[in-house]
Amino acid sequence: MAVVLISKSPSVLVKPSSDPATSAAITDYLSLIGLTSYDEPNVGRPVTAFLVFDRPIDDPAETIRQGLSLALVPYYPISGRLATAFLACDVLTAIDCTGDGAGVPFVAASADAALRDVDLRGHLEELAVFYPAAGDPLLRPLLMVQVTVFSCGGFVIGVTWDHSIADGAGMGQFLRAIGELARGMPSPAVVPCRHDLSLAGMPSAFVRVNRLVNSLQPSLLTLLHLAVPYSLVSRIRQQFAAAVNGGHPCTAFEAVAAVLWRCRTRAVMSESDPSAPALLGFVADTRTHAGARDGYYGNCCYIMPPVGATSGAVAGGDVVDLIWMIRRAKERIPDYYNSSMDEEDEDGRRLQELADAGLLGYGNMLGVSCWRNLGMDKVDFGGGTPARVMGYMKEGMGRLPCCVCLPCEDGGDSFSVTSLCVKEEHAGAFLRELASLA
Known part of the structure; x- marks a missing residue:
């Protein structure tokens, strides 16, 4: 297997392409969203997934960045930050969707080898952005994205998220929405829901x-x-x-x-x-x-x-x-x-x-x-679903x-x-x- 050099551009902050509060796609906009009993135990727990695409598309990093910006309108809580909220005598954790610095850090990267020549398992730490080992979850983004383009035109998208914002099925749904909007669909195939008061409490x-x-x-x-x-x-x-x-x-x-x-x-x-x-x-x-x-x-x-x-x-x-x-x-x-x-x-x-x-x-x-069955293998940015x-x-x-x-x-x-x-x-x-x- 080839030795690969991965070069990263400086991180940019991707925000929703339009104001979610005034978007026709949003019918129940909330600036502060409380976490459910299922979310709370996952605060500060990082998850990272990699989607490997071996078929080229036009400018993968920019295509995905634009799709991400569009998807963050209906999925606006993902661009927010965790915050402490007070309800009567209770101290709760919530998603603040209006705070300064909100957005998703995005890194474009390139690799000087073809996908087929690289054992990706030995380079995973270079293919995504990770949270620091220590730090306050309330001060960090809920999602970070890196797109690495290989010399063959294939690319890898690495996504790291705080588990409190979404589970694996939820993140799969969001990534599919990015792909749908990147391919020119006017709206995601699934209408997202993050604020659900009808959800039964965790047993x-x-x-x-x-x-x-x-x-x-x-x-x-x-x-x-x-x-x-x-x-x-x-x-x-x-x-x-x-x-x-x-x-x-x-x-x-x-x-x-x-x-x-x-x-x-x-x-x-x-x-x-x-x-x-x-x-x-x-x-x-x-x-x-x-x-x-x-x-x-x-x-x-x-x-x-x-x-x-x-x-x-x-x-x-x-x-x-x-x-x-x-x-x-x-x-x-x-x-x-x-x-x-x-x-x-x-x-x-x-x-x-x-x-x-x-x-x-x-x-x-x-x-x-x-x-x-999380749907991550169904994500398509224009060149087909991931090979891995x-x-x-x-x-x-x-x-x-x-x-x-x-x-x-x-x-x-x-x-x-x-x-x-x-x-x-x-x-x-x-x-x-x-x-x-x-």
Whole structure:
């Protein structure tokens, strides 16, 4: 692979192309938008995604900059800043849409090599703008964008955002809107909604799960880029369908999650005895269950109360059986919104008991999220959809060992997974377990 030099131009601040307050596209303009119970826990949490386009368009940086400026009219909160708000005796965090310095920092960059000659995984830190390691979230932009054009004409757009403004599905919706407006559409195909008073509050079980995850002691984890073969996933899906007497196959995500759960549990078994818990937490989009309005792009994707089993049962179990556990957990999502508070929080209390007993940590928990249905692979700035979507995970300390399933690559023969879920001493065993299933 070629050594690549990436040159960046000075950052410019992109603002809405017209005043959102007077735009005909805005019917419910608000200068101060309160965060929901789903948004609040994500304040100051950065997320970075990369969309790789191998087909040239005319002046990618300027095309995307103009599309961004147009999209920031209907999506005006994204150009705002977080601020402290006061409601009666409560101190809240809100999005200030009128403050000085509002806008999205935008960087145009160029690379002196062709995309096909570069291993992008070794250059991700040069392909986006990142927040400083320390700093007040109230003083920084909610979104930053970099467009890097390669010598072949292909380009990479790197987007970094504060998770409080949007979850992955919401950011995918916004990026598609930039593409639509950059291609000349008069308005986005989806009318955006950020202020939604009808949104149901976050179930207490979700609150407890995410609080406990944030309280875990960090572990030094190794970054791995994994490939789960299509052939393996297809075989597992067929086995699952056969096990339910000719029923529908499981989803690809359920198959991949079960594989990762079993392989990781086997790799770290030395850290725990077979009777110790092995928990799988997965991120679910609960928009439908929370009653979110169409076009809502705030947060509604959260870690569910984890699927629970013993380490021995997961390590020695059949993958089909693990899929059934995951499937049953997914089917329970509506219950968290329909049951009484006491029934709703039973899973949360059970998890708290494990935490109090010192049974939550590196050897016992795995989180899995999926970017395959976020819509980022549908973004089109004029030359077609991305050949690849990548996430950013920095090797080092992590609280929840996790894996992210990424959209499929064009022409690939496997599902791409970015993993920060094992320590270095367990990485070899984890990779061998994956290889043994292929």
